[in-house]
Amino acid sequence: MSSHSEQSLQFVLKVSARCNLNCTYCYVFNKADQSWKSRSALMGDAVFDAAIGRIRRHCIASGQSIVRLMFHGGEPLLVGPRRFRGWLDRIAAELDGIVKVRLAIQTNATLIDDEWARLFAERAVEVGVSLDGPQAVNDRFRIDHAGRGSYLNVVRGIETLRRHGAAFSLLSVIQPGADGAAIYRHFRGMSPGTINFLFPDHNHDDIAAVRARHGDAPIFDFLRPVIDAWILDCGTGPEVPLLRNMCRLIMGGESRSDMFGNSALGFVFVEVDGEIEGLDVLRLDGEGVSACGANVLANDFSAIAQLSDFHDRAIFRGLPLPGGCMDCPERRTCAGGYLPHRYSAARGFDNPSAWCTDIQLLFSYLRRLLDVDVEETEMRRSLLVEMAEERLA
Numbered sequence: 001m002s003s004h005s006e007q008s009l010q011f012v013l014k015v016s017a018r019c020n021l022n023c024t025y026c027y028v029f030n031k032a033d034q035s036w037k038s039r040s041a042l043m044g045d046a047v048f049d050a051a052i053g054r055i056r057r058h059c060i061a062s063g064q065s066i067v068r069l070m071f072h073g074g075e076p077l078l079v080g081p082r083r084f085r086g087w088l089d090r091i092a093a094e095l096d097g098i099v100k101v102r103l104a105i106q107t108n109a110t111l112i113d114d115e116w117a118r119l120f121a122e123r124a125v126e127v128g129v130s131l132d133g134p135q136a137v138n139d140r141f142r143i144d145h146a147g148r149g150s151y152l153n154v155v156r157g158i159e160t161l162r163r164h165g166a167a168f169s170l171l172s173v174i175q176p177g178a179d180g181a182a183i184y185r186h187f188r189g190m191s192p193g194t195i196n197f198l199f200p201d202h203n204h205d206d207i208a209a210v211r212a213r214h215g216d217a218p219i220f221d222f223l224r225p226v227i228d229a230w231i232l233d234c235g236t237g238p239e240v241p242l243l244r245n246m247c248r249l250i251m252g253g254e255s256r257s258d259m260f261g262n263s264a265l266g267f268v269f270v271e272v273d274g275e276i277e278g279l280d281v282l283r284l285d286g287e288g289v290s291a292c293g294a295n296v297l298a299n300d301f302s303a304i305a306q307l308s309d310f311h312d313r314a315i316f317r318g319l320p321l322p323g324g325c326m327d328c329p330e331r332r333t334c335a336g337g338y339l340p341h342r343y344s345a346a347r348g349f350d351n352p353s354a355w356c357t358d359i360q361l362l363f364s365y366l367r368r369l370l371d372v373d374v375e376e377t378e379m380r381r382s383l384l385v386e387m388a389e390e391r392l393a
């Protein structure tokens with residue numbers, strides 16, 4: 001039987017530690033951790049090869065049948081299409097016949113040209129495009145190093161993807177105070193596969209300024225009209241995984257994202273220099289918090305278990321529910337929210353989410369729409385567990 005550190009994993013390859021944009025809220029460049037300054041700009045071939053070799057070993061040890069490899073940064077397109085194509089060939093040579101590979105990339109889309117779009121379409125790379133809304137919303141924060149907005153270049157990138165038939169989804173950081181329904185409609189007009197809304201990255205030590213400026217529940221205020229518009233679309237619009245996942249949890253199902261549910265993360269990050277990280281957004285919470293001490297140049301992913309109990313638990317076993325969540329009616333659905341948002345310097349990660357008020361309001365609102373209270377969720381959950389056990393028996 002395999003140990004917990006040989007369980008299935010998904011991988012995020014951070015192939016660039018630089019970006020042609022300088023979004024003001026970026027957790028890589030503009031939050032607590034500044035380790036990007038001491039890293040090389042791009043991942044070299046030796047680190048890439050070592051990462052793929054380690055991934056191969058892990059997939060063989062874990063026996064997993066599917067692995068998702070996500071290219072990430074900084075801005076991953078800075079590596080250039082020729083090098084990227086060579087890396088895809090290397091992945092195929094190492095992993096074909098061992099494990100089915102799903103490829104994805106998260107990009108600001110401003111550098112997408114015909115060559116990139118053709119490559120993504122040919123090699124079935126799922127493209128996630130970062131965009132926060134119409135030009136006036138997006139260009140407030142998603143700016144380049146000269147302070148110019150990125151919207152028009154992003155739209156040009158999306159049009160290029162569409163011309164080549166490359167599938168894309170949108171990743172959007174919620175902007176407190178903005179009109180959620182207008183943003184949802186704007187995105188729907190672009191026909192993405194999904195619209196992934198993210199809560200802004202704040203923890204207990206820096207959220208007070210957001211609330212002072214935007215009120216007690218700015219994320220709920222943003223998402224409530226999005227929920228209404230999404231439900232009115234009756235499944236004819238793009239999928240909104242954040243809302244779908246909350247509905248799934250209310251109906252007794254398991255979470256399919258790390259935003260809710262407090263399950264083991266099940267994925268790791270590999271930095272440009274080969275450093276292995278548990279969850280790169282933890283940089284938000286302090287210098288070095290995301291690092292676990294392992295590097296693909298020296299270690300297999302199973303070494304995480306020996307090097308960092310915190311990362312081992314977060315990635316493979318799951319962390320305990322924060323003490324402040326124990327009596328919450330949503331402790332089995334929300335279950336503390338997204339890990340980086342739980343942090344405070346005083347108590348580490350043993351806090352409810354800094355977005356707790358918003359989350360409770362969102363669950364209440366969705367519960368009313370679905371007409372499912374907490375007791376019914378528990379009944380449904382037990383029933384689903386029973387049915388799963390019967391299938392296994």
Ligand code: SF4
Pocket residue numbers: 324325328329330331332334335336337352353356357359360
């Ligand atoms: S809603 Fe708040 S208290 Fe309840 S589980 Fe989530 S973070 Fe914890």
